[in-house]
Amino acid sequence: AQTVTQSQPEMSVQEAETVTLSCTYDTSESDYYLFWYKQPPSRQMILVIRQEAYKQQNATENRFSVNFQKAAKSFSLKISDSQLGDAAMYFCAYRISITGNQFYFGTGTSLTVIP
Amino acid sequence: NAGVTQTPKFRILKIGQSMTLQCTQDMNHNYMYWYRQDPGMGLKLIYYSVGAGITDKGEVPNGYNVSRSTTEDFPLRLELAAPSQTSVYFCASRAGQINQPQHFGDGTRLSIL
Numbered sequence: 009a010q011t012v013t014q015s016q017p018e019m020s021v022q023e024a025e026t027v028t029l030s031c032t033y034d035t036s037e038s039d040y041y042l043f044w045y046k047q048p049p050s051r052q053m054i055l056v057i058r059q060e061a062y063k064q065q066n067a068t069e070n071r072f073s074v075n076f077q078k079a080a081k082s083f084s085l086k087i088s089d090s091q092l093g094d095a096a097m098y099f100c101a102y103r104i105s106i107t108g109n110q111f112y113f114g115t116g117t118s119l120t121v122i123p
Numbered sequence: 124n125a126g127v128t129q130t131p132k133f134r135i136l137k138i139g140q141s142m143t144l145q146c147t148q149d150m151n152h153n154y155m156y157w158y159r160q161d162p163g164m165g166l167k168l169i170y171y172s173v174g175a176g177i178t179d180k181g182e183v184p185n186g187y188n189v190s191r192s193t194t195e196d197f198p199l200r201l202e203l204a205a206p207s208q209t210s211v212y213f214c215a216s217r218a219g220q221i222n223q224p225q226h227f228g229d230g231t232r233l234s235i236l
Contacts, residue, residue: 043224053227099165113165
């Protein structure tokens with residue numbers, strides 16, 4: 009079974025500081041995709057960043073970057089220069105690349121940004 | 124560009140009632156999904172579809188039915204509403220290319236009383 013674990017139910021960060029959200033996953037597959045989604049109070053699910061497992065280079069999108077450790081099955085999200093608009097629930101998700109019609113989501117981390 | 128549109132946004136049902144949650148997308152995506160999100164939890168997959176006429180069960184399909192007669196529409200049907208189905212329901216779609224993420228609708232908050 010595919011499982012995604014986010015061990016931090018809540019995190020907080022001071023505005024302009026850096027925060028890292030953790031995600032681990034369990035899989036026997038070698039080829040897969042990982043995603044971070046943001047869910048603000050509006051409830052929309054917004055893609056933040058994605059990572060292909062075959063790529064060694066960590067993905068980056070502006071202030072968002074990941075630390076992908078394939079051997080450790082770890083996929084953490086780093087938010088630099090945190091802004092008030094970053095406050096949201098963040099979900100880590102996993103999908104098998106070849107046969108993967110299904111996405112598996114973690115339980116989420118609620119991020120508070122302190123002015 | 125509307126993306127994924129869900130209706131209604133809110134609904135209250137009585138136990139035993141039936142309803143259909145509507146989902147439509149205008150991106151010509153083959154893949155569509157229905158999730159439920161319970162308070163403090165992540166998303167659980169109910170059903171998904173890889174194209175018109177093809178549907179398959181996800182993790183939590185019991186109590187739900189779906190159909191996919193067109194590429195655009197993927198309605199979710201609750202036949203006999205139960206309190207355990209109180210949740211927020213999300214519809215999503217994605218393109219067929221292998222690295223594509225899902226695009227989500229705004230969700231439907233459903234309460235069964």
